[in-house]
Amino acid sequence: MFDKILIANRGEIALRILRACKELGIATVAVHSTADEDAMHVKLADESVCIGPPKAADSYLNVPQILAACEITNADAVHPGYGFLSESARFAEILEEHKIAFIGPTSEHIRLMGDKIQAKETAAALGLPVVPGSDGAVTSGEEASRMAEQIGYPVLIKAAAGGGGRGMKVAESAADLETALATARAESKAAFGDDTLYMEKYLKQPRHIEVQVIGDGQGNAVHLGERDCSLQRRHQKVWEEAPSPALNDDERATIGATVARAMQKLNYRGVGTVEFLYEGGEFFFIEMNTRLQVEHPVTEMITGIDIVIEQIHIATGAPLSFAQEDVRFSGHAIECRINAEHHATFVPSPGLITQFHVPGGLGVRVDSGAYAGYRIPPYYDSLIGKLIVHARNRNECLMRLKRALDECVIDGIETTIPLFSALISEPDIVNGSYDIHWLEKYLEKHQGP
Ligand code: MV4
Numbered sequence: 001m002f003d004k005i006l007i008a009n010r011g012e013i014a015l016r017i018l019r020a021c022k023e024l025g026i027a028t029v030a031v032h033s034t035a036d037e038d039a040m041h042v043k044l045a046d047e048s049v050c051i052g053p054p055k056a057a058d059s060y061l062n063v064p065q066i067l068a069a070c071e072i073t074n075a076d077a078v079h080p081g082y083g084f085l086s087e088s089a090r091f092a093e094i095l096e097e098h099k100i101a102f103i104g105p106t107s108e109h110i111r112l113m114g115d116k117i118q119a120k121e122t123a124a125a126l127g128l129p130v131v132p133g134s135d136g137a138v139t140s141g142e143e144a145s146r147m148a149e150q151i152g153y154p155v156l157i158k159a160a161a162g163g164g165g166r167g168m169k170v171a172e173s174a175a176d177l178e179t180a181l182a183t184a185r186a187e188s189k190a191a192f193g194d195d196t197l198y199m200e201k202y203l204k205q206p207r208h209i210e211v212q213v214i215g216d217g218q219g220n221a222v223h224l225g226e227r228d229c230s231l232q233r234r235h236q237k238v239w240e241e242a243p244s245p246a247l248n249d250d251e252r253a254t255i256g257a258t259v260a261r262a263m264q265k266l267n268y269r270g271v272g273t274v275e276f277l278y279e280g281g282e283f284f285f286i287e288m289n290t291r292l293q294v295e296h297p298v299t300e301m302i303t304g305i306d307i308v309i310e311q312i313h314i315a316t317g318a319p320l321s322f323a324q325e326d327v328r329f330s331g332h333a334i335e336c337r338i339n340a341e342h343h344a345t346f347v348p349s350p351g352l353i354t355q356f357h358v359p360g361g362l363g364v365r366v367d368s369g370a371y372a373g374y375r376i377p378p379y380y381d382s383l384i385g386k387l388i389v390h391a392r393n394r395n396e397c398l399m400r401l402k403r404a405l406d407e408c409v410i411d412g413i414e415t416t417i418p419l420f421s422a423l424i425s426e427p428d429i430v431n432g433s434y435d436i437h438w439l440e441k442y443l444e445k446h447q448g449p
Pocket of ligand 1: 437
């Protein structure tokens with residue numbers, strides 16, 4: 001086992017990782033920017049190192065500073081959390097060169113899945129259903145129009161270096177194609193320094209359903225069920241739940257087994273999320289994330305498995321401690337992302353938290369590094385916490401969520417909690433009938449001009 005883990009992240013996820021380390025008896029090192037001196041993860045870690053000024057590029061993304069912090073503290077492993085350096089293949093390689101363990105997949109798998117064209121080709125070769133589209137990159141305009149005719153309009157142009165929705169353009173018909181290609185190419189070049197594009201059939205009203213996987217790089221890989229993350233705004237997830245209200249047990253078992261088999265063939269090491277669009281009873285692979293995700297707690301609640309503890313075990317070289325048949329699914333879980341933002345305009349609301357009372361009781365979990373008297377710095381993502389509720393079934397889970405939201409008091413800043421209090425009584429939410437566009441349409445109706 002590791003003696004000391006450096007946590008290369010901040011906020012609620014730094015705290016989440018710290019908790020796993022403490023339970024394993026592993027010493028912890030927090031790193032922080034000058035804006036995060038009062039952060040909870042800094043207070044609770046055994047040691048802390050300031051790695052630079054507020055801007056993430058100078059601190060949480062500053063590889064030389066993080067390496068220096070490892071050397072100074074003699075840390076033998078780094079947990080990158082999500083965001084920041086978590087999907088940097090180069091960072092994983094550099095740590096390896098310094099004989100420091102990266103708690104995550106191999107740099108090869110990170111790089112493979114970071115290229116969305118290669119990821120899709122790999123997924124197809126592993127037997128996963130993929131969205132119909134171009135074989136590899138789209139080069140010339142003529143090739144693009146031939147492909148689009150073959151695929152059938154509408155088509156979606158995506159950036160190979162993209163992901164998370166950046167650099168995407170829909171072409172409704174042949175008349176749109178040239179503009180869509182040019183815009184996507186320019187945006188992709190500007191955002192990623194890479195203008196490689198590919199094309200897919202545009203699915204109009206899918207759900208976003210993702211499968212959590214975990215493998216040991218020694219031939220063992222299992223799935224931990226799916227999460228429905230269709231409720232999003234501008235490619236930011238807002239509400240995630242497991243299991244998906246859209247699937248029956250047969251569909252659930254089939255996609256889980258298909259993904260687990262694919263990860264065994266890939267000999268995947270670490271935790272990962274295989275993302276699908278789900279429409280008309282069919283799954284279509286879109287991307288794979290090679291990191292721990294924000295919404296991992298909903299999976300933990302329905303499986304009872306501590307995903308971060310398992311990540312750490314696997315990074316030491318240990319084989320997976322359980323088999324697929326040991327994974328038991330129980331009940332329903334919902335996560336609401338609490339952002340320091342106005343609940344209708346989503347304008348960020350950093351500043352001093354004057355009151356902070358979070359709910360408790362059976363089946364209620366709050367992951368947050370915030371506290372009364374804490375000042376949220378303006379430099380980072382506005383996620384300040386997550387409310388996760390678990391119950392025996394979806395109905396009880398919704399009732400428990402309503403109760404938990406009612407108990408929540410966060411004063412001094414705006415939060416997204418009032419949005420959730422409103423969503424919980426929407427018939428479509430109660431019925432579980434929503435797709436990836438539902439929330440944006442709802443917000444248009446309810447915040448109108
Ligand atoms: C799509 C799609 C429709 N058809 N691909 C957006 C984020 C990126 N991960 C993939 N995305 C999409 N890919 C095809 N072929 C629609 C989206 C999409 C979306 C997907 C998941 C959740 C929210 C979304 C919001 C808008 C568009």
